[in-house]
Amino acid sequence: MHTLRAARMTSDPIIKPDGTxxxxxxxxxxxxxxxxxxxxxxxxxxxxxxxxxxxxxxxxxxxxxxxxxxxxxxxxxxxxxxxxxxxxxxxxxxxxxxxxxxxxxxxxxxxxxxxxxxxxxxxxxxxxxxxxxxxxxxxxxxxxxxxxxxxxxxxxxxxxxxxxxxxxxxxxxxxxxxxxxxxxxxxxxxxxxxxxxxxxxxxxxxxxxxxxxxxxxxxxxxxxxxxxxxxxxxxxxxxxxxxxxxxxxxxxxxxxxxxxxxxxxxxxxxxxxxxxxxxxxxxxxxxxxxxxxxxxxxxxxxxxxxxxxxxxxxxxxxxxxxxxxxxxxxxxxxxxxxxxxxxxxxxxxxxxxxxxxxxxxxxxxxxxxxxxxxxxxxNYAAMDVRPGSMGKPLPGIEAGIVAVEGGTLRELTAPMAIGELALRPGWPSMMRGYLHEQARYEKCFRDGWYLSGDLAMRDADGYFWFVGRGDDLIKSAGHLIGPFEVESALLEHEAVAEAGVIGVPDETAGEIVKAFVALKPGFEASESLLLELTGHARKRLGPAVAPKEIVFRQNLPKTRSGKIMRRLLKARELGLPEGDISTLESDER
The missing domain is CATH 3.40.50.12780 (ANL, N-terminal domain)
Structure with a gap:
């Protein structure tokens, strides 16, 4: 594991702008x-x-x-x-x-x-x-x-x-x-x-x-x-x-x-x-x-x-x-x-x-x-940096890696065990609620932990390492983007019957928004329609949120309840294992 020495050794004084x-x-x-x-x-x-x-x-x-x-x-x-x-x-x-x-x-x-x-x-x-x-x-x-x-x-x-x-x-x-x-x-x-x-x-x-x-x-x-x-x-x-x-x-x-x-x-x-x-x-x-x-x-x-x-x-x-x-x-x-x-x-x-x-x-x-x-x-000024690690918890913050086992939330203590990153509640800047959504807020807390929704690991020396998000949230150029919001805007267009949105890796932005669109009868995929949909999305959502790429599909993979399976769209886009598709109702690659 590559480790960089602290930028300023703790024994070396820092000269402040005022000379002190x-x-x-x-x-x-x-x-x-x-x-x-x-x-x-x-x-x-x-x-x-x-x-x-x-x-x-x-x-x-x-x-x-x-x-x-x-x-x-x-x-x-x-x-x-x-x-x-x-x-x-x-x-x-x-x-x-x-x-x-x-x-x-x-x-x-x-x-x-x-x-x-x-x-x-x-x-x-x-x-x-x-x-x-x-x-x-x-x-x-x-x-x-x-x-x-x-x-x-x-x-x-x-x-x-x-x-x-x-x-x-x-x-x-x-x-x-x-x-x-x-x-x-x-x-x-x-x-x-x-x-x-x-x-x-x-x-x-x-x-x-x-x-x-x-x-x-x-x-x-x-x-x-x-x-x-x-x-x-x-x-x-x-x-x-x-x-x-x-x-x-x-x-x-x-x-x-x-x-x-x-x-x-x-x-x-x-x-x-x-x-x-x-x-x-x-x-x-x-x-x-x-x-x-x-x-x-x-x-x-x-x-x-x-x-x-x-x-x-x-x-x-x-x-x-x-x-x-x-x-x-x-x-x-x-x-x-x-x-x-x-x-x-x-x-x-x-x-x-x-x-x-x-x-x-x-x-x-x-x-x-x-x-x-x-x-x-x-990662603090006086500590060695392990590239790729998010560092160690701040004083006053108790962090852990947790998982549900046998219906019970349990902290994972083995080094590099993958689980959900969780925090003990009580720090002053902790959110006090989701506005008008008390039930949604309460779901973030379980058995004395705040559940972040992020997957992470902790090494033997107490450094934490990010693994991935536990949901479909897209992070593009530092912006958090919810797929549902983008899909809803696309569905407002008269030609769109279905829309599924995922994040795909991008060297510069981290992720970019990619949309898969199925058209209503009477509309055909074309370059002009693609430009029209792109402009529509940018007008409704703004350039930071609108999809950077739109792909036409005959149909989108859905569960029997009608929910579009974004996980499956992403797996196929990135060549990842598709996992359990037993709830898949319709599909068109």
Whole structure:
């Protein structure tokens, strides 16, 4: 088994950007793990002294109160290359104004505020201002089409949304009448059709606001994750989650006050909120936010110019950097980099070894889910990395490999035994429910374990290794895609009788969405129909979710109950064993 030495030896001091010296966190993992308690971690945040707290207070206000208002909180880089700095003091004023804007529009504690924006300062201000006001923040990925947007806003009973004029006209205007709970639409660049000009409202608002004192179990965040069947799941997280966000940012990502940190994830996904907003700001770093999409030269130039010390990105991006070759990095001074981490899907061993050779340190993979709210298992700064492993559990997290044997859930202790990855419940960022789906939530817990649905192994030294998903969920370029949602959009087309969707391996994206379609009588497969279906899917779902490949079939394999057997489609596509097909009713290869 190939093992890479820790990027920084534990005996070597780390020179921080301000010239001070600090040692890598957890030089003795076993000792740190044994001594850790969430009660101690809670003392690392301020709260309000009466048992109440608020994520936005921990991320912004307490730093200003402690005299750090002049530090840059956000450095935003526009597509054109110009930048804007927002200090912690300015961020406090702006988030106060946004909270007052919500109040002025009649939005109260507990109301649900959605965002549909790219990586713009307005999004980050809205997220924190929403939390200050005691409202629930729910980010949407700006590449979604109208139908994924509508379904998520319906489930979450959205009361307000912040978006742009372009996105409003293209994606929201046509569905607004289907959203009875939606009272307010804020536009960052004007107003039209009973919307509110956010800039004007912000300018008119007061820059002082008394942050809501929230109880630890009151809802703060709503994230959506697609299931393999049925509608998307609304995952509920509470203000208490900030305890885990803060601690895991320090322990798993090695964040330190004064760091310059770049998380490339979009806040439309949970990583971009937990580790693109909350964890870095509670740890008082300067966050780099780039409006533009991936570009090899731009990314390397940004890392060098901004002297990024901690970098958190995705395997898809890492594979694209690999494709460009190590030579692309050589012209850039990347010596400020202290720690690099990967998230979104398992990082293949080749990428870890490549990064070690290219940057003289490896990318540190970690594992968590929307449901866990924060990093649960990770490769730490002071530990040796085993390429392909997700690492070891964070302090405060008890992880195990479990399986049902004889009707009983049992932990598997033999090294490299394959089973379901499970966690003991109780960490602060654990989801508190699936919105409106209590039974579905309860199915995630059994015999004292939270069941992740992922298959994994644990080696003799306590490193965990990802094996595969226990369901049909597709992970493409870090995005979780539910086949049912894609199939439903395809079935809306008048020519489509049946649709089955699977993920197939892709060197860059990890997986891509592939759809198998059976046509209704009177329609014939053709290149023009293929183009029409592709355009239809992209319009309904957005390019991030729509299938990259569509194949026509006379019929699709189904069970006797009419359920399309995606497992069988995937097995045949990849040349894998078909397994038990005793329930197969119809089939057409």
């Amino acid at each position: 010296r600090a040692r890598a966190n957890m030089p003795d993992y076993a000792k740190a793990y044994a001594a850790f308690s969430w009660a101690d971690a809670e003392r690392d945040i301020d709260g309000f002294g009466d048992g109440s707290l608020n994520i936005a207070h921990e991320a912004v206000d307490r730093h200003v109160a402690a005299g750090h208002g002049a530090q840059v909180a956000i450095r935003w880089i526009a597509k054109a290359g110009d930048s804007r700095d927002i200090t912690y003091s300015e961020l406090q004023d702006l988030t106060n104004r946004f909270a007052n804007v919500l109040r002025n529009q009649g939005l109260e504690k507990g109301d649900r505020v959605y965002s549909l924006l790219g990586r713009l300062p307005d999004l980050y201000i809205a997220a924190l201002g929403t939390l200050k006001a005691g409202c629930v923040f729910c980010p949407l990925f700006s590449a979604f089409g109208p139908e994924p947007i509508q379904s998520r806003m319906e489930i979450g009973q959205a009361n307000a949304i912040i978006t742009s004029s372009r996105l409003y006209r293209r994606k929201l205007k046509g569905i607004r009448g289907n959203l009875p709970d939606l009272r307010t639409v804020f536009l960052i660049d004007g107003d039209e059709d009973a919307t509110i000009d956010l800039n004007a409202a912000m300018n008119a608002a007061n820059d002082t606001f008394t942050t809501e004192r929230m109880q630890p179990e009151e809802t703060a965040l709503l994230h959506f994750t697609s299931g393999t069947t049925g509608k998307p799941k609304g995952v509920v997280h509470v203000h208490q989650a900030v305890v885990a966000h803060h601690a895991t940012g320090r322990l798993a990502l090695d964040l330190r006050p004064g760091d310059t940190y770049w998380c490339t994830a979009d806040p439309g996904w949970v990583t971009g909120t937990s580790y693109g907003i909350i964890a870095p700001l509670t740890n008082r770093v300067t966050m780099i936010i780039d409006e533009a999409e991936f570009d090899v030269d731009r990314w390397y130039a940004t890392l060098a110019r901004e002297a990024v010390t901690v970098w958190y990105t995705a395997p898809t991006a890492i594979r694209m950097l690999m494709k460009a070759g190590a030579s692309a990095a050589k012209p850039h001074d990347l010596t400020a980099l202290r720690f690099m981490a990967s998230v979104g899907e398992p990082l293949n061993p080749e990428a870890v070894i490549w990064s070690n050779n290219t940057f003289t340190m490896p990318f540190h993979d970690n594992w968590w889910q929307t449901e866990t709210g924060g990093i649960m298992i990770a």
